[in-house]
Amino acid sequence: xxxxxxxxAHDVRFPTSQTLDGSDAMNKDGDYSAAYVIVRTDDPELTGxxxxxxxxxxxxxxxxxxxxxxxxxxxxxxxxxxxxxxALYRDLQSxxxxxxxxxxxxxxxxxxxxxxxAVWDLTARAAGKPLWRLLADMTPEQLVDAADLRYLSDAxxxxxxxxxxxxxxxxxxxRIAELEARGGYPCYTTSAGWLGYSDDKLRRLLQEAxxxxxxxxxxxxxxxxxxxxxxxxxxREVIGWDAKLMIDxxxxxxxxxxxxxxxxLAEFEPHWIEEPTSPDDVLGHAAVRRAxxxxxVATGEHGMNRVLFKQMLQAEALDYLQLDSARLASVNEIIAxxxxxxxxxxxVCPHAGGVGLCELxxxxxxxxxxxxxxxxxxxxxxxxxxxxxHFTDPCLVENGNYLLPSRPGYSAExxxxxxxxxxxxxxxxxxGRDEAAVR
Numbered sequence: 001x002x003x004x005x006x007x008x009a010h011d012v013r014f015p016t017s018q019t020l021d022g023s024d025a026m027n028k029d030g031d032y033s034a035a036y037v038i039v040r041t042d043d044p045e046l047t048g049x050x051x052x053x054x055x056x057x058x059x060x061x062x063x064x065x066x067x068x069x070x071x072x073x074x075x076x077x078x079x080x081x082x083x084x085x086x087a088l089y090r091d092l093q094s095x096x097x098x099x100x101x102x103x104x105x106x107x108x109x110x111x112x113x114x115x116x117x118a119v120w121d122l123t124a125r126a127a128g129k130p131l132w133r134l135l136a137d138m139t140p141e142q143l144v145d146a147a148d149l150r151y152l153s154d155a156x157x158x159x160x161x162x163x164x165x166x167x168x169x170x171x172x173x174x175r176i177a178e179l180e181a182r183g184g185y186p187c188y189t190t191s192a193g194w195l196g197y198s199d200d201k202l203r204r205l206l207q208e209a210x211x212x213x214x215x216x217x218x219x220x221x222x223x224x225x226x227x228x229x230x231x232x233x234x235x236r237e238v239i240g241w242d243a244k245l246m247i248d249x250x251x252x253x254x255x256x257x258x259x260x261x262x263x264x265l266a267e268f269e270p271h272w273i274e275e276p277t278s279p280d281d282v283l284g285h286a287a288v289r290r291a292x293x294x295x296x297v298a299t300g301e302h303g304m305n306r307v308l309f310k311q312m313l314q315a316e317a318l319d320y321l322q323l324d325s326a327r328l329a330s331v332n333e334i335i336a337x338x339x340x341x342x343x344x345x346x347x348v349c350p351h352a353g354g355v356g357l358c359e360l361x362x363x364x365x366x367x368x369x370x371x372x373x374x375x376x377x378x379x380x381x382x383x384x385x386x387x388x389x390h391f392t393d394p395c396l397v398e399n400g401n402y403l404l405p406s407r408p409g410y411s412a413e414x415x416x417x418x419x420x421x422x423x424x425x426x427x428x429x430x431x432g433r434d435e436a437a438v439r
Contacts, residue, residue: 002046002078007070008038009114011063012414013056013424014355014387030055032355032387033424035062035111036414037070037118041078048122049413052114052326053354058107059424065111068098073115082123086146089116089332093148105304109329116330117360121410131410132363135331136172136370140165143371147335148306155310161339168374175370176404184401185365186376187383188216188246190353195220199234206238213399215243216271216380222249225264232268241269244380248274251302255284259291272296272320279303285317298322301351305329306336313344320378322351325360334364338372348373352382358395359388359411362402390418 017029033056039048054062069092073081081088092112093099101108124131135143144161168175179185189212192205209217219235221228228247235245247270253261258276273295277284279302289297296319303309303323312318321341328334341348348368350361365381373379381402388394393411396403405411421428 002041002043004039004073004076004078004081005042006040007067007073008040009063009067009070010034010036010038010419011060011424012036012051012419012422012427013059013430014390014422015429016386017056032056033059034355034414035059035066035114036419037066037114039070039073039115039118039122041122043078046078046122046126048118048120048125048409050114050116050118050121050330050410051356051412051414052110052117053324053357054110055354062107062111062114065107066114069108069112069115070118073119078122078126081119082126084145085116085119085123086148086332088119089146089148089329092116093329104307104329109305110327112329113326116332117326117410117412120331121412125409128408130363130405130407131331132366132370132405135335135363135367136176140169143335146332147339148329148333149336151307152310152336152340155314156336156340156343160343161336164339164342165371168371171374172370175374179366179369179404182401183399184397184403185362185369186216186380187214187397187400187402188218188244188380189214189383189385189400190218190220190248191383191385192217193219193248195223199231202231202234203238206235210239210243213401215400216246217243218246218248218274218382220250221247221265222252222261225261228261228265229268232265232270236268244271245269246271246274246298249276251275251277251279253277255281255287258284258288262288262292262295266292266295270295272298274298274322275301280308282308282311282315282317285312286315289317289319296320298349300324301353302327306333306340309337310340313340313346318346321346321348322382323348323364324351325357325364326354331364338364338368342372347378349379350381353384355387356391356412356414358383358402359391359393362395362405363410365402366404390414390422 013033016032033054034051036051124134298320300322301324352358352361392413
């Protein structure tokens with residue numbers, strides 16, 4: 001019998017504030033960070049890796065919370081864990097004292113994501129499959145048993161969820177072959193669009209994106225309207241008018257301001273406006289959507305749980321659902337959101353603008369196409385070309401497509417050397433540095 005014998009949690013921070021990678025109207029100087037969890041078994045060949053994403057200060061709090069969740073795994077039989085990840089998820093969620101601190105939102109929820117991401121990585125490794133393939137090989141009943149459908153029956157019943165999955169079950173292999181033939185799952189790039197970049201850097205990175213085959217690019221907006229006009233004009237000069245241009249305000253506007261600002265940028269034909277207002281404001285998003293159509297409204301990277309997404313879908317508040325692989329409580333909650341989106345006919349275009357998120361979401365998007373939605377129409381997943389060198393199984397992108405991962409696991413493992421160098425505050429990079437001085 002293989003047993004989980006130890007867990008670790010590491011506060012890992014990368015100094016992206018020094019180059020303004022990730023800068024936007026709300027988050028001007030983030031240090032991309034991970035609360036990184038390792039789940040070790042008594043079999044040295046079977047270890048699970050997972051994380052959640054933050055942008056610096058407070059990552060230590062999330063790391064501590066993740067360790068609180070993770071210690072409950074010690075002593076469990078590995079077979080019991082990997083054969084029924086839904087039961088493990090529900091068992092962890094049943095800790096009412098710890099759950100009270102959310103419930104199902106904030107620090108404790110994203111900390112649970114880190115732990116369950118490690119569990120799903122371990123499950124896929126034990127099966128010898130990449131995570132997307134593990135999910136694609138599960139029966140509709142197994143997937144629904146793993147999904148967190150609590151509080152959702154007014155929008156999605158268990159039988160409806162099973163019906164969605166059964167409808168695509170017999171043709172899964174065909175769609176896998178189609179992805180392989182077309183060169184992977186389509187993605188868009190945000191790498192050129194950070195607000196802190198100079199015009200020259202913006203032009204250069206946009207041209208590189210075009211040369212690399214991207215037909216969708218995203219720019220940050222929301223700090224200054226005239227600056228937004230100028231930067232979007234540059235973008236259209238470089239990418240042309242046939243490519244899709246998305247814009248992202250990162251929550252900085254009130255609803256009336258959002259409507260006015262988006263209308264002022266409509267001449268640049270944005271495909272969508274992302275996070276136009278508070279991520280919790282369901283009715284505000286619905287009002288923005290009605291006012292700015294045909295420009296689409298996209299949101300979800302700060303969607304705290306599946307219930308918020310249920311309300312967004314019920315209120316017809318979004319055109320594109322952008323779930324985050326490290327804010328929702330891992331695959332269990334994510335499956336439920338994918339199923340709701342399929343029922344409501346809303347494309348899921350996952351957020352991936354943070355350390356390691358691209359590694360995770362490639363698996364989720366492939367699974368969605370193969371087993372849930374069955375279509376690539378109006379679907380594109382974010383890609384940001386930062387920090388992949390720290391992962392042992394980094395995502396690979398060619399011609400604007402994520403290649404299908406082939407190695408077992410969830411692609412979440414970081415190199416030991418990267419953890420040692422960028423652990424905060426005692427890693428090689430951070431040791432002896434004053435945080436205020438490096439900002």
